[in-house]
Amino acid sequence: MVLVFIIVSIAIILLEAPGLVKKKMWRELAAFLAYLSLGMALVIPQALGVKLPNPTKAIEALFRPLAELLK
C-alpha cells in the first residue's frame, strides 16, 4: 500500500510540477508541494499501520452535550 501511494505521489509530481516550473508559477508550486506533503503525511503512516487520531472523535467530544440530545 505504501508503494501504491508513493507511486501515486511521484506520478502526481511528474504530471503537475513540470508545467508549473515552466510557467514560473512558484506560488502555485509551493502550495502544490505543501498539500502533497500534507497528504503524504496523512497517508504514508496509515499505510504503514500507524493509527492516527481520528478527527471525528474530536468533533464528537466537542459537541457531546448536543450530540447526547440526538441519541
Place this chain on the structure above:
Amino acid sequence: MRWLIRTLSKRLFRGRKNQSRDARAANQTGDGNLFRAPRKNQVLSPDLETNLKAIKAIFDKCSDVIYREFVFAQNEQIRLALIYIDGLADKGQVSEQIMRALALEVPMVVPGQEITKARALEFIKQRGLCMHQVKETDKLQDVIHAILSGDTVLLVDGHTCAIINGARGWEARSITDPVAEPTVRGPRESFVETLRTNTALIRRRIKSPGLKIETLRLGEVTNTDVAIAYVEGIVNDKLVEEVKSRLERIKVDAVLETGYIEELIEDNPWSPFPTVNHTEKPDRVAAMLLEGRVAILVDGTPFVLTVPTLFVEYLQASEDYYERFLFASAVRLIRFVSMILSLTLPSLYIAAISFHHELFPTPLLLSIAAQREAVPFPVFIEVLIMELSFEILREAGVRLPRPIGQAVSIVGALVIGEASVRAGLIAAATVIVVALTGIASFTFFYSFSIAFRLLRFTLMVLSAALGLLGLISGLAVITIHLCSLRSFGVPYLSPMIPTTGVDLKDVVLRSPWWGMFTRPRLIARQDQKRQEQGLKPTPPKNPRP
C-alpha cells in the same frame, strides 16, 4: 451563450494569429512544385522558346506532359505552343476547340484582316478560342499550376501572357449510390472524387446565392483543392473564420483524403470520439449547411467534412428526416439503445457473471450456470476471445473482395458461433451477448462506432477487475470526457448538455417537420428561424370539395 463564443474564440485565436498569417502568405504565393519551383513571381518572357525551356525544365522527366507547337492562322510568324497533361486535358476539346480553331478556322472567320504578331493575342482571345473558360496570366507558377490542374496552357510567341483554357477532362467515376450510408428512402446520389462535381451536387440542392463556396489549396506536394461551403446568413461568421484559420494553419505535404484534414483541425486530438463529422451524401451536407454548419470538401475523395459536429449527429441518419416522424423517432430510439448496448453490454455481462450473480433472475442464473459449467475460461477471457474474433471477422469481411468476404463471414460465424458452443469452449450466452453487441454497433455511424468499440474493451477490462464499480467508473469518466469535449466551440453533447430546450426536438425523438421552427441554437446563431409556424396540416373543413 455569448460569453461562450467569446471565451472560446479568445481561447482559439490566442497565439494563432501570427501563424495563420504566415500560412496565408505562403498560400497566396502558391509555392507549387517543391523540386524545381520557379522563383516567386517569376514572369513569362516574351520569347516562346525561353518559356518552353523553363517549363520543360520544370517538367523534367514528366512523360505525360505534352508540348504541342503550331502556328496561328497559318501564319508562320506567329508561333503558338500548347502544353497540357495527357489524361487530364480533354483531348477532343484541345484538338477541336483550340488547335483546329486557331490553326485553321480563324483565317476563315476573319478573312480580310491582317493578323500580326502584335495583335495575335487579341485575336486569339476574342475570335480564336472556342472555349467556355479562359484565363490569362503572366506568371510562370500560375502556368505550372494550371497545367498540373489539367488545364491547357497556350503560349503565344512575343507575348508575356499565357492563356489558360479550362479544357479539363479526365476519367472520373460517375455518381453512384452512397456505399457507406445506404438509405431506403431519400436521394441515392453520393459524392464522387471530383471537387467540381461535388460542389455542383450541393449547389443543385441549395439554389441560393447565399451558398458560398470558397476554395484554397492544401498540401505542399499534392496541391489539393479544398473548398469551404457555407450558407451566408445562416452560418455564424466567426465559425467560418475559425474554419479558415484552422485550415490555413495546415502545412502538410499531402492531403489525399478528408481524414488528413480532420485530424489536423480537431478540437481534441486525443479523444476517441470524432469531433468532425463526414458524409458522402449531398443531401445530408445540404441539411447540415442549412443548420448553419460549414462543409469542407476535398478534391479526390467523396467524403465531405462538416463542422461543428455534435454527439447526436451520429445517431441521426439522413433518412430520419424523410421517413414519417413517428417511425423515425422510434428508429432513433432504437439507435440510442443500441449505442448504449454496444458500449456496455459485454462489460455488464462480465460484471454480472463474475461479480454480481444476484442481478439475474433465478431461472436465468441457473441456465447460464449450466451453460458455463463446461467452459474452461473465465468469462472475461471468453468474452475477450469472442469480441476479438468478431472484430477480426468484421475486418476480414471488409478487406476481402466481396465474394470471398461473404464466405469468410459464413465460415467465421459457423466456426465461432456454432462449433465453439458445441465444443463447450464458449457459453451460448456469451455468443448471444457478443453478437448482439456487434450488431448493435452497426446501427449508427461507422466512424462513431469505432470509438465505442475501443471504449468497450476498456470497460470490459475495468468491469473484469472491479465489477459494476469498474463499469460505472469507466462510464463516469467517459461521460465527463464527453462533457468536456467541444467541436469548433460548440459543446459536443449539446443540445442535451447544456440543455437547450427547443433543440431537444431533434435528439432522441425527431419532431415532425411542422414542428421544426428553429435551427439549432448553438450552431446557427444568426438566423434562428427555420420556417413559419402553423404549418401543421389541417384537413379541410368540408371533406368533399
Place this chain on the structure above:
Amino acid sequence: MLKKIAFFLLLALLTGILSGCWSRKEISEIAIVLGTGVDLTEDGRIRLTVQIARPTAFVGGGEAGAVGTEAPASWVVSAEGRTVEEAERYLAMKVPRELYWGHNVILVIGEEMAKKGTRMVTNFFQRERQPRENAWLMVTKGEAKDFLETYSDLAKTSAQAAGFLTRMKTCYAVQLREFAEMLASKGVQPTATRVEAKKAGITPGPGQEKVFTAHKQVELTGAAVFKEDKLIGWLDAYQTRGLLWLKGEAMKGAVIVPSPAEPDKNVSIRILRGSTKVVPEYDGENLRFNVIIKVEGNMVDQQSREDLARPEKIKALKEAVAEAIRQRTAVALEKAQGEYGVDIFGFGEAFHRKYKKAWRELKDRWDEEFTRAEVNVTVDVRIREIGLLTRRASTEEK
C-alpha cells in the same frame, strides 16, 4: 517526457489494482443455494442444511435435455455449528465451491429450532448482503433437513417448488422481511408458513412405476404461530384460512356452502377478491374489534339439483358464504385468543392507528388485552358470476 513516465507509472498502478480482482467469483465457482434449512440438533447446536443447484441439470433445450437421462437437480448437504455462520464455514469444507446465497428461495426452519427462537437464524439472513429479504420463510413440522431432501416432479428442485407454492399464495405465505417486521412490532405476533414433506402423486407410464415410486414432496399445510420469536403452535389449513381472512391477505380459494334447498349437497364459491377492515373500539375498559370483510366470488360448482340461477337463491347462498367465512374466522380467533393467547392478526396495529395514546399504555401487555377483546365479524358477500351453466343438467326441475 516526464508526463510519459508519470503516465506509465499510473498505468502500472492501474494494472496492479486491476489484477487485485477482489470479490470476484465466476459463476462456475459458486454453489448456488436454492433452499436453506435450519435445525436444532439434540445437543443444542445449529444445523444448517442447504439445497444446492447442480447446474448440469439445468441445461436447456438441445440434446442435453433428453428425456430419461435427467440428472438430479440438487444436492443437499448440511453442517453444524454454534451459529449459522459457523455452520456455513463447516459447510464450506464440504462444498467444493463458494456458497452463494443470492438466490436462496426459501428459508425453512425446523420445528425444534423454531421453538428455541428464530432470531438465532434470521439475523444472519438479514444482515448478510447475499440472502435476500424476500426469501420465503417457512416452518416445517419435523426437521428442515428432511424437508429439503425431497425433490419435485414439476419444478426442478423442491426449494423452487416450495417457492412457487408460496408465491402463488395458495396458503399463508410470508417473506423474511415481513416476518422481521412482525417480529419488530408489538402490535402483531409473527406467523409463518407451515410446510411438510408428504407423499404426493405418482408418475404413470409403462415401467415408470418402478422408477418413480411415490416420494415425498413439499406441501403447504397451514401456518405456524409464534410468540415473539418462539414457535408456540400451529394452525391447520382450515384455520389458516381464517387467519388469512382476518389479516386481510391473499383473498383466494373457495368457500363450500350447503345448497339452500338441499343442505346435504354442496355448492362451491370461488373467491375472487376481498378486503378486510378492522375497526377497533375502546372506551378505556372494554376492547372490541369490528371486522368487516368484503368478499366477491363466482359460483363454480354445484352438487344439488336445484336451479340456483335465481335472485333469492343467490341471496341465500350469499348468507351461507358469509356464515362459512365467519366460522373460519371464529376457529382461527378461538385458537389465537384461547389456545395460544397471541395477536397474530395485527389487531394491535389497527388499535395503535386509532388510539395512539391508549396504545402507549397497552402495548406492553397487548396479548393479554387481545385475548379479552371481543371480535365481531361482519361479512359482506357478493356473488357475481355463475359460470357457463345456469343450472345443473338434470331431468327434473325442482
Place this chain on the structure above:
Amino acid sequence: MLEKGKIDSNQAVMLMVSLVLPTAILFVPAIIVKHARQDAWLAAIVALLGGLLIARLVVSLSLRFPEKTLFEYAQTILGKVPGKLVGLLYIWWFLYTGALIMDEFASFLCTAIMPETPPVVLFLVGIAVAAYAVRNGLEVLSRYNQLLLPILLGLLVITFLLVTKDMKAERLLPVFDQSAPAILKGAAVPLSWLGEIVLFAMIIPFLQKPREAHRVAALATLFTGLFFAICTVVTLSVFGPNLAAHWVFPVYNTVRVVSIANFLERLDIIIVAVWVFGGFAKMGVFYYAAVLGSAQWLGLKDYRPLVAPVGLLLIGLALLCDNIVDLLDFAARAWPPYALIVFEVGMPLFLMIVALVRGKGESNA
C-alpha cells in the same frame, strides 16, 4: 477569476441537488425513522422548511458580494486575518466532509456489492474519477451532473413505482404518533444535510445569472427535501417504522424488495448506479469547493495544480475512519450540531450580521 466557466441556473439547481441527495437517500431515512418513526415524513418536511431558511440566509449573504466566493468575502467582511481564519475552517469542513462522503461511498460499496475489496481501492477509484471531473472545471462537473442526475432520479422514481405493490399506507399511520421533540430530533439530521447548501456560496459567482441564486437555492432545497420525504415515505410504507429504522441503508433494501412477475426483480444495480454516479458528483462538488477554496485562500492563479494533492489528502482523511459504526454514529449524532452550528447556520449568520453592521457589500441583495 480562478474559474473561467459559467453555469446556468438549471445546472446550478441540479448541482445543488447532487450536493445533498446521493449519500443522503441512503443513510438519512433510517436516522429520521429512528427518531420520528411513522412521522418521519413530517420530520423531513420540517427539515425542508429549515433548509429553505438556511438557503435564504446563505444566498442573501452571498448576493451582497455577487462576484465573490465565501473565501473572498469573508475577508472583506471581517478583515484579512479573521477572514482567513474563517476560510481555513471552511477548507477543513469541505475537506473533511469530502472524506466522510468517501467513507460512506466505500462502506456502502463494501456492504452491498464487493465486501472483499479494500476501501483504499474504492477511495482511489472514486477520487480518480472525481479528480478528473474537478480538473476539467466547474462547467464540466455540472454538465456531467446535468446529464446523469435526471436519469438517476428517474430510475429511482421508477423503482419506487415498482415497489408500490409492497407498500401499505397503514404503515404510515397513525400520524403525529410521536412527540414534537422526537419529530424535531428526526428533523435535525436531514436539516444538517440540507444545510450543505452553504457550499452554494462557492458557486454563486459562477452563475450566469447570479440574481437567480435565490430561486436556485430554494428550488434545490425544495426538491431535495421533497425527495427525502418521498424516500422516507416509501421506505416506511414498505418496511414499517420498526424495521425501517433497523436497516443501515433502507432505500437499498426497499429496492431489493421489488419483485414483479417473477422477472422484474433484483434491481439492486439501480441503486448502486445511482449511488456511484451520484457519489462521484457529490464528491466532486465538495472536492471542487475544497480545491477552489484553497486556491483562493492561498491567492493562487490557478486551482488545477491543487487537484491531485487534495485528492491524496482526501484519501488520507478518509482512511482515518475506522468503521461504519463510528461513521453512522457520527452522522446521526455529532454531525448535526457540528455542521449546523458552526458551518451551516452559525458562520453565515455571523458573517451576515457583521456585514450588516459594517455595511459591507451591496445592501439591495
